[in-house]
Amino acid sequence: MTDAVSELLGILEVERLEVDLFRGFTPEWEAERPRVFGGQVIAQALASAYRTVKDDRQCHSLHAYFIRPGDPKIPIIYEVDRSRDGGSFTTRRVVAIQHGQQILNMSASFHVHEDGWDHQHDMPTVKQPEELKSRDEFREMFKDKLPEQERKHWERPQPFDMKEIGAMNPFNPKPKSDVNEVWFRLTRKIDAAPAMHHCLVAWASDMNLLGSSLRPHGLHWINPELMTASLDHAIWFHEPIRADEWLLYSMDSPKAGSGRSFNRGSIYTRDGKLVASTAQEGLMRKMKPRKKD
Structure with missing residues (x-):
């Protein structure tokens, strides 16, 4: 039986259909969800763009808009436009398509390595991973309170x-x-190129970020009166990064209003190096109560 990490790596090896046309699939543990996880579409779009870029260039930034919810039951087609190949920068535009319509469009920029001045903000002082409950321990505390369909996904x-x-x-x-704040890493070590680690971190960067805006209001995503969705997403990669080593994702939400929230994050290595930054606007809508018959 394929483990979850192997399945994730497999679906990030997007299938080339034509020179600049790729196909991606939804992993088994997400297939029963009502819509495709936004981090999956970003990660596969980035993987598709990487397939058209020279090996000496790494992604330093991407900016994506979620346009329609993705259908987890069918493949996603990724169309890459080679916007520019310059002396030190490469730019790509990627459109993700299902049912003949765009579900995401993304711009990404790639850069050859250059030396330069260096500074960063310090990493927050937080508890270390060994001091915190594991995901399995946390899930065990609440699994009996979840509806059957949600529990299946929760326990997978x-x-x-x-x-x-x-x-x-x-x-x-x-x-x-x-x-x-959350620590995250792959559940096991992998042997993969830097581009794959970028795609994996892109996937993970959409987890928990929108939740920052729910905290001041005492809300959680399982609340039936709440509708949430990612509207856009941006990532800046500052340094080499490994998704199979502990990374601290420090997030906050400076503003929410008009049914939207603004969220941002900083990703640090365990020794305190700032390796990536994120920003996202999310839908944070009150569900209208259903009319009784």
Whole structure:
């Protein structure tokens, strides 16, 4: 039986259909969800772009808009436009398509390595992964309170270890600071090129980020009165990064209003190096109560 990490690596090896046309699939553990996880579409779009870029260039930034919800039951087609191949920068535009319509468009820029001045903000002082409950321990605490369909997804093996700092009780959430911190890494070591680690971190970067804006309001994604969705997503890769080593994702939400929230994140290695930054606007909508017959 294929483990979750192997399945994730497999679906990030997007299938080439033509020179600049690729096809991606949804992994088994996500196939029963009502829509495709946004991090999957970003990661596969980035993987498709990487297939058209010289090996000496690494992605330093990407900016994506989610246009329509993805259908997990069918493949996603990724069309890459080779916008520019310059002396030190390469630019790509990727359109993700299902049912003949765009579900995402993304621009990504790639850069050859250059030396330069260096500074960064310090990593927050937080508990270390060994001091925190594992994902399995946290799930075990609440699994009996979930509806059957949600419990199946909750209990399914996942490719990432995640250890939340200041985790909320999903069934009795209380208002907390918007500061939202989590350690994450793949559940096992892998032998993969730097491009694959970028795609894996891109996948993980959409986990928990929008949740930062729910915390001040005592909300959790399982609340039936809440509708959430990622609207756009940006990542800046600053340094080489490995998805199979512990990374601290330090997030916050400076603003929410008008049914939207703004969220941002900084990703650090365990020794304190800032390796990536993210920003995202998300839908944060109150569901209208259903009319009784």
